[in-house]
Amino acid sequence: MGFGELVRRHGVDTRPLGVLAYRRLWAGQGVSFIGFQLTSVAVSAQIYDITKSSFWVGMLGPANLIPLIVFGLWGGAIADAVDRRRLLLVGALIAWSATLALLLQAALGMTNIGLLMATVAVHATGFAITGPTRGAIIPRLIPVDLVPAANTLNYLVSGVGSALGPLIAGVVLAQGGFTFAYLIDAVLFGAGFYAAVRLPQLKPIGEITRPGLRSVVDGLRYVSGHPIVMMSFVVDIIAMAFALPRALFPEVVAERFGGSLIAFGWLSASMAIGSVLGGLMSGWVGRVQRQGVALTYVIAIWGLTVAAAGLVGQLWLMVALLAFGGAADLVSSVWRQTILQTHAPDDMRGRMQGVFMVVVAGGPRLGDLRAGGTAAWFGATGAWVGGGIACAVVVIAVGMSVPTFRKYRPAVRSL
Known part of the structure; x- marks a missing residue:
């Protein structure tokens, strides 16, 4: 097999960028x-700097989770x-507006933890609205057979942001402090806003349901009536x-x-970093057919890799192990997102993306709460390693x- 053929088969599929x-959206x-990731790191570091407690860092979980549940489901219903x-x-x-706050x-120089948590909750509200809306937009912009490739590209660019944001945060926080970190996020926000402004009108098609409790319930009923969709959510919650x-x-950094x-x-x-590297070599992802089994084992690998990272003392090895886990997480995310976008009708996609947002963004917040709470009882290492092992056992x-x-097996394959 020549180098060109190797790249074509295993390299990232960039065809959606032709649209x-x-x-622009990408x-x-x-x-x-x-900027979003820079702020996420800065908030965690700021709260630990004020309280010197992993418990309070973990409380960022519910501060984010409650708005994500409420406004993720509601925002998805509105998007339809x-x-x-x-x-x-x-x-x-x-x-x-939350970033500016x-x-x-x-x-x-304000150090009121309650006010910080409330501001984080407002930020999560905006994220809960934009997340499902953006996910529901993608199948309207590109052909169905390119949706898996578009999802991979989305996770790839998010991975780049998730890698660069924290790395920049480490330097910015050391040199300029929290104020400069939030200022950078406020400036970078403009790129995403410009992309949204330049989108075409995307009025709803198909049956229009008035957004409200009934439409949210209809979306949840759709999930409960489709076991494949339901299980894709369940295994992700277990992972996070x-x-x-x-x-x-x-x-852990302090210790x-x-x-x-x-x-x-x-x-x-x-x-x-692992997500980015995995995305660059993701050409094979769309060719996997038994995606239910694959999802299960990939998430188990994620859990065991995280557990191993918690046992090592060298920074480079810890980063390498967590990067491997990040690559596994990207693969599972692409499969789960594609299931939703290609199986749900357009008049249900917003609500499905709302549920997806609650799970994908809410699961990590539950993870934050779990990690912070168990660390108070078992220490940081016990909470870290025990959680990874439990993930592997439970998900299988x-x-x-x-x-x-x-x-x-998927009904639609990527080419």
């Missing part, structure tokens, strides 16, 4: 996501009933709630690496127990 509207998301471009702009402005608090160790990063902000930046970026037990999920 101008998608390319690029804008990539730039603005760097209004112009999705306009809704994307509204959600972006809400998130931006964090900037103002840092500039004034049991194994995600990020709330433990500040304490093992002398509180180095550079080490904190590398740990925060490690999974995203649950994933292999549902025949329809175990035997699932």
Whole structure:
């Protein structure tokens, strides 16, 4: 097999970038996501700096989770009933206002934890609206057979942002402090907003249901009536709630690496680095047919890799192991997103993406809460390693127990 054939078969599929509207959305998301991740790291570091407690860092979980559940489901229902471009702009402005509030608090030297948590909740509200809306937009911009490739590109550019954001945060926090970090995010926000402004009108098609409790319930009923979709959510919750160790990063850095902000930046970026590398070699992902089994085992690998990372003392090895786990997480994310976007009708996609947002963004917040809470009892290392092992055991037990999920093969293949 020649080098060109190797790249074609295993390299990332870039065909969706040929669609101008998608390319703008993709690029804008990539730039603005760097700032989003920088702020996420800065908030965690700021709260630990104020409280010296992993418990309070873990409390960022519910501060984010509650708005994500409420506004993720509601935002998804609205996305099925209004112009999705306009809704994307509204959600972006809400998130931006929260970033400006964090900037103002840092500039004034305010250390009120309650106010910080409330601001984070507002930021999560904007994210909960834009996330499902953006996911529902993609199948309207590109052909169905390119959706898996578009999802891979989305996760790839998000991975780049998730890698660069924390790495930049380590330097920025060490040199300029929290104020400068939030200022950078406020500036980078403009790229994503510009991309949303340049989108075409995306008015709803198909049956329009008035957004509200009934439409949310209809979406949840759709999920419960489709076991494949339901299980794709369940295994992701297991992965994040049991194994995600990020709330433990500040304490582990303090214990093992002398509180180095550079080490904190590398740990925060490690999974995203793996996601980027995995995305660059993702051409094979769309050719996997038994995706239910594959999802189960990939998530088990993620859990065991995280557990191994918690046992090592060298920063480079910890980063390498977490990066491998990040590559596994990217693969599972592409399969789960593609199932939703290609199986749900357009008039249900917003609600499906709302549920997806609650699970994908809410699961890590449960993981933060779990990690912070168990660390108070078992220490950071016990909470880290135990969670990874529990993830592997539980996901195999649950994933292999549902025949329809175990035997699932996709109806649409990427080329």
